Amino acid sequence: MKFYTNKLYNSMPSILFKKTRLPVPQQNTNNNIDNGNDAEILAASLLLKSIGAEISWSSRNEDSRKIDLICSYDHPWVKKERLIFFIQVKSGRKFGRIKENGFTLLASAKKAAQRTSHSICIIWIERDTNKSFWAYIHPFSTKTSQKYSNYHLITPAMRFDIARCQAKSINGISEGKGIILKKLKGDLNTKRKYALSNYKRLKSIEIFNPNLGKIEFTRIGWRHMFRKQRNSEHKEKSFTTIPYLDKILLQKPTTIYITEHLQENLNEFEYRICEYVLTYEKVKIELAGSIETINVNIRLLEEIRWPMNWLNNPMLTQMVERRVVLLNAYYK
Structure with a gap:
């Protein structure tokens, strides 16, 4: 057989695979080992790039349930601290x-991963579209199938989401315990001036919430709380709450949930906007000489942006930006 010269070889189409069928990956039980290994490699590479993680493979078993990966990375808002979490x-x-x-995470995945002693992150990869999602499962999480939005796609925003999920396990004062609000005296204008002076004070200091990190106080929140359409009773409750926000936000809330979620692309960047509601159910208020327990609700707006080509961006760390600002605060 005559060998082709380099020049001729480089100019020719494929002669080995040209007339053969394209490979079609199989998803039967005979390929479980290969498909499982490929999924782990893909998950590890995505985490390595998206959140700057250090990854190690684990052969550890607990209750015959394997932990595939151990992941760690620098905490996004607590200096000199690293987050560590297990992945299946x-x-x-x-x-x-x-x-x-x-996507919908089926009960079979939860059953295979859920622990009684610690939380675990499940990464599910859809083989046909190559989309990869995450779900953080606590020991107390439900065992039924659960729907998740595109919020749970693996992206650079995940580094902040895991920190929020892990905050549930942080020890310390929570739910607004030890905080007693006092109703402001005077007319609405006097209360407004006092609240505004405190709002300006909050703008000048750094406040870090255990679940969501640094909270900013901007004109967005003030204008939203005291817009003309809002009734005076709700405004007065916000006036009363504002002076105590620095103390309240330092604690973990009783509950935290997302009410709105939007993702869009603009100028080669992807934007994710979320509205969170934090409820504090152990705050008290002094009314007519008596102390009553109230619920304080705090609405926060989070916006994160990162390059659409983040997988191939060599300077990704500098290109991921995030802000969390106050939208509203009141009690009921």
């Missing part, structure tokens, strides 16, 4: 279903 990687229709705006 799942792929295929046995453990999840892709949806139009997210």
